[in-house]
Amino acid sequence: MKVIITGAKGMLGQDMVAEFQRRDYEVHAANHKSLDITDIHAVRKVIEALRPDVVVNCAAYTNVDKAESEPEVAMRVNGLGPRNLALACEATGAVLLHISTDYVFDGEKEGPYEIWDTPNPINVYGKSKLWGEKYVRSLMHRYFIVRTSWLFGKGGRNFVTTMLELAKRGEPIRVVDDQWGCPTYTVDLAKACADLLESGCFGIYHVTNQGATTWYEFAKKVFELSHATVMIEPITSSCLCRPAVRPKNSVLEGFPIQESVGYVLRMWQLALGEYLGE
Numbered sequence: 129m130k131v132i133i134t135g136a137k138g139m140l141g142q143d144m145v146a147e148f149q150r151r152d153y154e155v156h157a158a159n160h161k162s163l164d165i166t167d168i169h170a171v172r173k174v175i176e177a178l179r180p181d182v183v184v185n186c187a188a189y190t191n192v193d194k195a196e197s198e199p200e201v202a203m204r205v206n207g208l209g210p211r212n213l214a215l216a217c218e219a220t221g222a223v224l225l226h227i228s229t230d231y232v233f234d235g236e237k238e239g240p241y242e243i244w245d246t247p248n249p250i251n252v253y254g255k256s257k258l259w260g261e262k263y264v265r266s267l268m269h270r271y272f273i274v275r276t277s278w279l280f281g282k283g284g285r286n287f288v289t290t291m292l293e294l295a296k297r298g299e300p301i302r303v304v305d306d307q308w309g310c311p312t313y314t315v316d317l318a319k320a321c322a323d324l325l326e327s328g329c330f331g332i333y334h335v336t337n338q339g340a341t342t343w344y345e346f347a348k349k350v351f352e353l354s355h356a357t358v359m360i361e362p363i364t365s366s367c368l369c370r371p372a373v374r375p376k377n378s379v380l381e382g383f384p385i386q387e388s389v390g391y392v393l394r395m396w397q398l399a400l401g402e403y404l405g406e
């Protein structure tokens with residue numbers, strides 16, 4: 129089986145490459161330089177030349193705050209990028225597995241978001257990712273859209289690395305305690321994506337580690353597991369003046385992951401422990 133992985137140098141992209149290599153796929157790791165997904169001609173050329181069975185799209189514009197001041201760039205990468213991949217995949221018969229986000233939801237729901245809940249993004253990043261999803265859904269027959277959340281992994285800067293850097297400075301840390309979500313390890317996500325692909329059960333999925341928490345509780349667990357002594361204070365989102373507003377609840381419900389791959393992902397605390405131990 130031949131797979132192209134876009135955004136292969138990103139945090140998730142690196143673990144996705146490793147997962148498919150482990151399964152003996154013929155892996156073509158495409159990074160931003162070798163394949164710009166916003167370039168329809170380049171996308172068509174690569175996919176028509178390589179004729180992959182599968183394309184996994186890990187490429188994205190992921191700076192949530194910066195997207196507010198450069199929406200056209202975010203829309204181009206997160207909207208037109210998946211459109212280009214969808215067009216080329218559909219034309220050549222390749223399956224597309226596209227990664228999306230919890231931030232397509234507005235956070236107003238009481239309880240976890242199911243796959244059939246209606247997205248209503250409240251920031252530019254979320255809007256751009258929803259636009260990408262819509263292209264994939266409308267242009268393709270055989271696709272997976274995998275929404276995930278609060279990623280951590282060894283391939284990039286993330287909330288955990290930020291917390292550990294702040295801890296080293298020895299200053300008190302203030303962390304938001306009124307946004308809920310599901311921390312997710314990129315290693316576990318990559319495995320679940322490969323299993324989903326092999327299940328042949330196309331469609332939309334919510335794939336996260338099990339368990340919901342706040343950024344504050346997440347940070348406390350990071351410090352506990354890494355034996356760091358830190359002064360940490362819970363604050364509300366209103367105390368932080370950030371360009372992009374975040375949903376207060378972006379907890380994702382995993383149904384029907386179990387029904388499709390035969391398991392649910394482990395608890396986020398276990399995954400975090402493994403990540404910190406590496």
Ligand SMILES: NC(=O)c1ccc[n+]([C@@H]2O[C@H](COP(=O)([O-])OP(=O)(O)OC[C@H]3O[C@@H](n4cnc5c(N)ncnc54)[C@H](OP(=O)(O)O)[C@@H]3O)[C@@H](O)[C@H]2O)c1
Pocket residue numbers: 134135136137138139140141159160161163164165166185186187188189190205209227228229230257276277278279280284
């Ligand atoms: N991180 C999270 O907490 C989180 C949460 C929910 C969902 N997600 C989704 O998960 C996926 C992976 O995220 P991540 O955290 O691994 O992101 P990441 O580390 O920022 O990786 C994204 C990669 O995409 C590349 N890229 C950007 N524009 C591109 C373009 N036009 N063509 C080709 N490649 C391009 C980037 O390369 P350059 O750096 O060279 O531009 C980067 O290597 C994304 O779809 C994201 O929306 C992430």
